[in-house]
Amino acid sequence: KNLFVGVGGVEAINLSHFIGAVHGMEKLMGRGQNPLRSILNYASETFLQTNLDLWYILTVMGTNDKTGEVEMKGLYIGRDEECYNLACDLSLKVNFNLLEKSPKKMVVYLNEEYHSTWLGNKSIYRTRMAIDDGGELVVLAPSVEMFGEDGHIDELIRKVGYVGTPKIMEEMGKDEDL
Numbered sequence: 001k002n003l004f005v006g007v008g009g010v011e012a013i014n015l016s017h018f019i020g021a022v023h024g025m026e027k028l029m030g031r032g033q034n035p036l037r038s039i040l041n042y043a044s045e046t047f048l049q050t051n052l053d054l055w056y057i058l059t060v061m062g063t064n065d066k067t068g069e070v071e072m073k074g075l076y077i078g079r080d081e082e083c084y085n086l087a088c089d090l091s092l093k094v095n096f097n098l099l100e101k102s103p104k105k106m107v108v109y110l111n112e113e114y115h116s117t118w119l120g121n122k123s124i125y126r127t128r129m130a131i132d133d134g135g136e137l138v139v140l141a142p143s144v145e146m147f148g149e150d151g152h153i154d155e156l157i158r159k160v161g162y163v164g165t166p167k168i169m170e171e172m173g174k175d176e177d178l
Contacts, residue, residue: 032088062094
């Protein structure tokens with residue numbers, strides 16, 4: 001993430017998610033360089049690095065192949081974008097499973113941590129690039145109870161539906177609630 005998102009509160013978190021969604025998760029996942037990252041880097045360079053002695057400490061976590069336990073695979077400390085880029089490079093190697101062949105069908109189980117489709121959508125955007133064109137994704141989500149992460153977002157999703165980015169962008173021009 002980023003310092004601005006972390007201390008910016010719910011509004012900053014929601015705005016960062018919105019920018020990511022508009023750009024498209026397929027173009028964001030597994031890529032260190034993207035429009036959201038460019039905005040955050042610009043803000044950091046413009047408003048923080050010139051005024052503060054700010055240091056970033058980034059960890060890359062991954063699963064130990066022998067024990068199955070999560071452990072630190074890398075520690076990066078720096079004052080600029082290079083620290084982030086190095087951590088991204090290692091994270092891609094450690095945390096992404098690249099498949100030689102796209103499966104025709106994938107089944108994802110969402111445990112009790114996933115109580116909304118807002119969170120459960122991770123099952124879609126983390127698998128859809130891997131699934132074969134025309135393939136099928138089955139999501140088992142026994143704990144999902146609502147669409148949005150909170151009551152307001154749930155209400156908006158129920159009002160507009162899951163209709164894709166172009167339709168949402170169109171609706172935003174018509175509906176001030178969006």
